[in-house]
Amino acid sequence: MTEKKEIHLRNLEKLFYPDSVAIVGANKVQGTVPHDILKSILKADFNGVVYPVSPKEKFIAGIKTYKYVTDIEDPIDLAIIVFPASVCHMALEQCGQKGIKSAIIISAGFKEVGPHGLAKELQIKAIADKYDMSFIGPNCLGVINTDPRAKINASFARQMPEEGSIGFLSQSGALCTAVLDYAQAKHIGFSKFISFGNKTDISEIDLLYYLKDDPKTKIILMYLEEVSDGQALMKAARDVISESGKPILILKSGRTKEGAAAAASHTGSLAGSDEICDAAFKQAGIIRCSNMEEMFNIAKAFAYQPIPKSNKVAIITNAGGPGVLTTDAAIHDGLELASFSEDTTSILKKNLPKTANIKNPVDVIGDARIDRYNIALSAAFDDPGVAGVFVILTPQSMTDIDLIAREVAKVSSHYDKPVYTSFMGEADVQEGIEVLQRNKIPHYSQPEYMSKAFAAVYNFSLNHYNHVKPAKYADIHPEITSAILNNAVHKNSDYLTEETAQKVLAAYGLPVLDSYVANDAEQAVELAGKAGFPVVMKVLSDEIVHKYDMGGVVINIKDTNEAEKAYNSIIGNVKKLRPDAKIKGVLVRRMIPEGVEVILGVKRDSSFNTVVMFGLGGIFVEIFKDVSFRVAPIDKKTAESMINEIKSSALLKGARGSAIRDIPAIVDSIQRLSQLAVDHPQIKELDINPMIVLEEGNGCFIADAKIMVTLNKS
Amino acid sequence: MERSEVESRVNKVVAKVLKIEESDVSKDANFIFDLGADSMQSMELVAGFEEEFNIEMDEDKALNVQTVSDAVDFIVGSFK
Numbered sequence: 001m002t003e004k005k006e007i008h009l010r011n012l013e014k015l016f017y018p019d020s021v022a023i024v025g026a027n028k029v030q031g032t033v034p035h036d037i038l039k040s041i042l043k044a045d046f047n048g049v050v051y052p053v054s055p056k057e058k059f060i061a062g063i064k065t066y067k068y069v070t071d072i073e074d075p076i077d078l079a080i081i082v083f084p085a086s087v088c089h090m091a092l093e094q095c096g097q098k099g100i101k102s103a104i105i106i107s108a109g110f111k112e113v114g115p116h117g118l119a120k121e122l123q124i125k126a127i128a129d130k131y132d133m134s135f136i137g138p139n140c141l142g143v144i145n146t147d148p149r150a151k152i153n154a155s156f157a158r159q160m161p162e163e164g165s166i167g168f169l170s171q172s173g174a175l176c177t178a179v180l181d182y183a184q185a186k187h188i189g190f191s192k193f194i195s196f197g198n199k200t201d202i203s204e205i206d207l208l209y210y211l212k213d214d215p216k217t218k219i220i221l222m223y224l225e226e227v228s229d230g231q232a233l234m235k236a237a238r239d240v241i242s243e244s245g246k247p248i249l250i251l252k253s254g255r256t257k258e259g260a261a262a263a264a265s266h267t268g269s270l271a272g273s274d275e276i277c278d279a280a281f282k283q284a285g286i287i288r289c290s291n292m293e294e295m296f297n298i299a300k301a302f303a304y305q306p307i308p309k310s311n312k313v314a315i316i317t318n319a320g321g322p323g324v325l326t327t328d329a330a331i332h333d334g335l336e337l338a339s340f341s342e343d344t345t346s347i348l349k350k351n352l353p354k355t356a357n358i359k360n361p362v363d364v365i366g367d368a369r370i371d372r373y374n375i376a377l378s379a380a381f382d383d384p385g386v387a388g389v390f391v392i393l394t395p396q397s398m399t400d401i402d403l404i405a406r407e408v409a410k411v412s413s414h415y416d417k418p419v420y421t422s423f424m425g426e427a428d429v430q431e432g433i434e435v436l437q438r439n440k441i442p443h444y445s446q447p448e449y450m451s452k453a454f455a456a457v458y459n460f461s462l463n464h465y466n467h468v469k470p471a472k473y474a475d476i477h478p479e480i481t482s483a484i485l486n487n488a489v490h491k492n493s494d495y496l497t498e499e500t501a502q503k504v505l506a507a508y509g510l511p512v513l514d515s516y517v518a519n520d521a522e523q524a525v526e527l528a529g530k531a532g533f534p535v536v537m538k539v540l541s542d543e544i545v546h547k548y549d550m551g552g553v554v555i556n557i558k559d560t561n562e563a564e565k566a567y568n569s570i571i572g573n574v575k576k577l578r579p580d581a582k583i584k585g586v587l588v589r590r591m592i593p594e595g596v597e598v599i600l601g602v603k604r605d606s607s608f609n610t611v612v613m614f615g616l617g618g619i620f621v622e623i624f625k626d627v628s629f630r631v632a633p634i635d636k637k638t639a640e641s642m643i644n645e646i647k648s649s650a651l652l653k654g655a656r657g658s659a660i661r662d663i664p665a666i667v668d669s670i671q672r673l674s675q676l677a678v679d680h681p682q683i684k685e686l687d688i689n690p691m692i693v694l695e696e697g698n699g700c701f702i703a704d705a706k707i708m709v710t711l712n713k714s
Numbered sequence: 715m716e717r718s719e720v721e722s723r724v725n726k727v728v729a730k731v732l733k734i735e736e737s738d739v740s741k742d743a744n745f746i747f748d749l750g751a752d753s754m755q756s757m758e759l760v761a762g763f764e765e766e767f768n769i770e771m772d773e774d775k776a777l778n779v780q781t782v783s784d785a786v787d788f789i790v791g792s793f794k
Contacts, residue, residue, distance in 0.1 A: 027752060056734065056750025067748075086780060087747040 011134035018077035025083035085109030096131030105137035140197030141173035164189020165218035230608030279629035305418035315361035329448030409439035597690035
């Protein structure tokens with residue numbers, strides 16, 4: 001850990017648990033941020049001493065004020081700076097002189113307003129570094145700690161949330177207030193609530209590490225607008241999950257396609273920033289959510305209920321339709337309906353009406369009251385084959401809604417199995433929902449949300465997101481690759497010729513075939529014989545990227561006559577369609593036997609650095625877009641998961657009687673490609689398309705490859 | 715106009731707008747950080763200087779006027 005990170009962790013403890021707080025820039029004007037923050041702190045019954053600092057006022061809200069923070073005689077743990085941006089540096093400088101180590105800078109008007117604001121932001125960062133201070137913000141809502149040991153609401157949110165086990169981090173301050181309002185209505189509590197704004201000093205990474213060790217936090221939620229350092233975020237997530245077992249849920253906005261449109265390779269056009277973000281989050285064990293409701297649906301399940309031991313659920317409902325909907329959703333989300341034991345079946349048969357469905361999903365029938373729910377709930381929980389229970393209720397005239405809600409809370413409290421509920425409707429069920437929420441029983445507005453949340457929790461419990469340990473290949477030759485790539489950079493060549501690209505791949509043990517370059521038809525015939533018929537011929541030219549489109553490729557050339565014709569045809573086509581292109585010759589290579597065509601690729605990403613792609617290859621790659629991404633370095637397990645993730649992976653596994661393909665050879669190629677890309681930043685983009693995968697045990701061969709080089713533009 | 719006269723009249727405007735004693739207005743005082751001007755009062759200060767000295771303060775330039783001496787410099791400069 002770097003020294004600055006250690007300083008942050010030390011200072012964050014004082015930031016969340018201060019004994020004394022100075023509000024620097026406080027005033028008496030109601031409805032303004034400086035005033036409302038003081039009010040928030042007083043209203044939350046802060047477990048410490050508060051010192052308003054105001055240049056003009058003698059007292060605020062009956063509390064004595066100080067002209068400068070340096071006038072306060074007592075030591076101060078935390079400064080909340082609410083002065084306008086123009087004088088924040090003066091306030092922070094005085095805080096440093098006073099020996100304050102932690103600050104929250106609420107004020108806006110920094111980098112978000114342009115270059116002038118950025119200069120101010122750099123100025124406050126320099127002051128903090130000078131005094132070994134740490135600060136959250138600027139441009140943020142503030143920080144809340146519900147722990148009774150602190151009870152501090154250092155924000156201008158309207159209310160202090162309930163105490164809970166969710167740590168919430170947000171880049172957006174305004175979203176925080178919406179989240180607090182949403183959570184208050186649903187009795188969702190928080191351990192720490194942090195709006196980190198421009199993250200000039202303390203970043204989301206530092207906060208993740210702090211929450212990892214925070215005993216009050218069981219689950220971490222984050223709203224993120226930009227990933228500044230994707231690799232650091234992935235490492236932090238893996239550290240948090242592997243060391244503390246705490247799940248991380250992220251709502252990430254900014255699903256843009258920028259960059260993809262301008263890409264020259266298949267990999268580049270398929271790997272948009274959002275797809276990469278998705279892949280990276282998955283790789284690091286982060287659960288990505290698409291909206292606030294989904295985020296809290298999953299968070300409630302983690303926060304309030306035990307982790308299920310299997311994916312087998314029991315559904316109890318008083319309405320057939322919702323039972324079927326929930327069953328469909330459960331199967332879709334990878335869950336199974338538990339098969340009840342004989343004991344369970346016998347209890348249900350004996351105690352429920354004849355018209356009831358005693359198989360899973362259990363339908364206790366529309367006129368069910370508390371007694372039937374009690375019987376079904378107890379029987380389901382007692383069944384050893386049931387890992388969790390979904391309870392559905394629709395409000396009929398005789399349904400005792402709040403009593404059933406109490407019964408769900410009471411019965412489930414005796415078992416170490418999760419229960420999720422969906423009381424469907426709006427007005428009549430509200431009282432029951434309140435009961436459930438107060439008793440920390442997760443409630444979902446739609447029954448299918450239960451299975452989504454259950455699946456998220458269960459899948460998280462299955463995976464151990466340890467750090468990647470990529471294979472170290474001894475049979476690689478980075479010196480050859482470096483020489484080729486440096487030469488290309490030196491010569492300002494955007495693309496390597498196919499011949500050179502093959503050499504680069506061969507140096508890392510990737511499966512390329514020997515190839516030859518012919519400069520006239522006679523030589524082409526001779527080299528075709530040398531390679532062994534059937535052969536393939538391709539034009540070699542720096543200017544031609546998509547050779548098929550130019551008529552620059554002829555395949556399945558079976559004899560010398562066809563070889564001569566193919567050479568002349570390629571040269572003729574290319575000269576006609578691209579008279580400007582300089583032809584360096586025609587590549588002659590043995591034809592690879594038939595197999596399944598796959599694509600492997602590499603792309604650079606501004607947040608996550610090196611991204612590797614795998615998918616169904618050939619000419620359909622951009623039509624079907626059946627690809628998976630991972631951030632390099634990639635280990636064996638990750639490479640296997642890339643293959644399993646694509647929809648057409650069945651094609652490789654012998655679907656419908658077809659041959660099983662050499663999957664271990666693909667796994668090896670993905671890992672070698674990952675190492676090649678990590679070792680050589682000169683590679684900007686890379687496509688291996690297609691790579692032909694032969695039957696099990698026969699390997700795979702690269703039929704075509706394209707490497708784009710990062711040129712030094714200076 | 716002599717600089718000392720400008721200083722004296724600036725101090726009076728500042729004391730009046732910010733409702734503080736003239737003796738509390740020092741040369742190096744920052745309107746916000748030392749004298750507690752809020753955003754409304756900052757605008758009132760600009761209006762007060764314009765009226766007192768019959769000048770017009772450009773909005774962008776006025777943003778750079780952060781201390782009492784900045785204000786005096788600005789006003790003296792506008793007479794040249």
